[in-house]
Amino acid sequence: MSGIVVVGGGFAGVWSAAGAVRLGRAAGRELPVTLISPGDDLVIRPRLYxxxxxxxxxxLDRILGPVGVRRIAAAATxxxxxxxxxxxxxxxxxxxEIGYDRLILATGSELVRPELPGAELLFDVDTMPTATDLDAHLNRLPELPSGDGRFTAVVIGAGFTGLEIATELADRLGALAAARAPGDKTRVVLVERADTIGPELGPGPRSEISDALAALGVEYRLGVSVASVEPDRVTLSDGTHLATRTAIWTAGVRANGLxxxxxxxxxxxxxxxxxxxxAVTGVPQVYAAGDTAAAAAxxxxxxxxxxxxxxxxxxxAGHNAAADLLGLPAVPFTTSPYVTCLDLGSHGAVFTNGWDRRVVATGAVAKDRKRKVNELWIYPPTDDPxxxxxxxxxxFSVRQIAGTPPV
Ligand SMILES: Cc1cc2nc3c(=O)[nH]c(=O)nc-3n(C[C@H](O)[C@H](O)[C@H](O)COP(=O)(O)OP(=O)(O)OC[C@H]3O[C@@H](n4cnc5c(N)ncnc54)[C@H](O)[C@@H]3O)c2cc1C
Known part of the structure; x- marks a missing residue:
């Protein structure tokens, strides 16, 4: 038996593999479960900013090794x-070639980078390699010749990721300059094509976000996009130039190309x-999970x-792929009520509830929850089958890991 093959070692892939093993064992069967992922680690993507x-x-081996998941360190092509x-x-x-009886596609999503002059100079925080590149670049800023734009970051896209990296950088650039180049001006500019900040976040959290940007001194330019990037400046679609050595692209994510x-x-x-x-519509034996799946919530x-x-x-997905293979009933997908927690740097965070994103906590209270989400609740157990x-x-939902409901 080829068993269940999971492609992707992110959050969805890890829990698919564990979910399949769990049902197999509950049914008194050891199902072969294989996980294919190019890296050795589960990357905690929400923390890459x-x-x-x-x-x-x-x-990954410390998470899934103890339950017998076989791992193949390779990329699916x-x-x-x-x-x-x-x-x-x-x-x-x-x-x-790896055969499967049931396949779970969990290869996540990826940033769509723009096609514009100098696009190769844009940083991003979408993957471990690109986030570490940006981090190293920021640490090198104090060594660059002093001058206009040395400690200026231009963040393109004022959605969830853009807001988190912009508010993080407001503090980080300030600390870098204060420690290594006192007197140098720091500046963070958010560039957003829509005419409002956080267009996809809706009006609920907007005033809290605006307060945070004002408190941290993050500037924003609305209704414009980026026309070109050069090593020492960004040109906006309205012809404005911004002197910077750090332009970060955050706009537009799509499901992985597989x-x-x-x-x-x-x-x-x-x-x-x-x-x-x-189960993927019209494709027998194939399931999708995580950022690759358009499921009804x-x-x-x-x-x-x-x-x-x-x-x-x-x-x-893990449960249902295993159930399908074992001839057991499937369980329709359900999820706990939708919540979000947006980091706003040293200003705090904003925690919302529901699809209309009603604000339920701000400031230090929301920041404490964001820390727990980031540092605790999304981490799977290791060495503990x-x-x-x-x-x-x-x-089992994250609410149970949290001990108390997060909202
Ligand atoms: C900067 C940033 C901040 C974010 N903040 C938040 C937040 O605050 N809250 C929130 O809920 N979400 C946040 N997200 C989104 C969240 O990270 C994703 O929704 C989540 O990681 C999706 O999980 P996944 O398992 O579907 O995909 P991923 O975590 O992307 O994992 C995909 C896996 O598939 C692997 N893979 C890709 N291609 C192949 C291939 N060809 N063959 C084999 N393996 C492959 C990858 O290596 C990876 O292991 C953020 C994302 C980013 C980038």
């Missing part, structure tokens, strides 16, 4: 849904349409590309 991003990782196999290539260039290799239908984010059990709402949903989607399998139950 913070300093020292290289710390934001957890060994193709999926043959008729022949039921995945083609992989490892870092030595070796190509292999979704294109599955013959299903997709939504505008490239996510595969799935049924209530997370509640009537009228699709899941978001976020950790809260990725974790739960993984548990359900019993606890991993306990949490891999689809009925």
């Amino acid at each position: 913070q300093a020292e991003p290289e710390r934001m990782r957890v060994s 193709g999926i043959d849904t008729s022949g039921r196999s995945v083609t992989t290539v490892d870092e030595t260039g070796r190509i292999a 979704t294109a290799g599955i013959p299903g239908t997709r939504d505008r984010l490239g996510r595969l349409d799935v049924d209530e059990n997370l 509640e009537p009228g709402h699709q899941v978001m590309q976020c950790c809260q949903h990725a974790l739960q989607l993984g548990k359900f 019993d606890e991993l399998l306990r949490q891999a139950d689809y009925r």
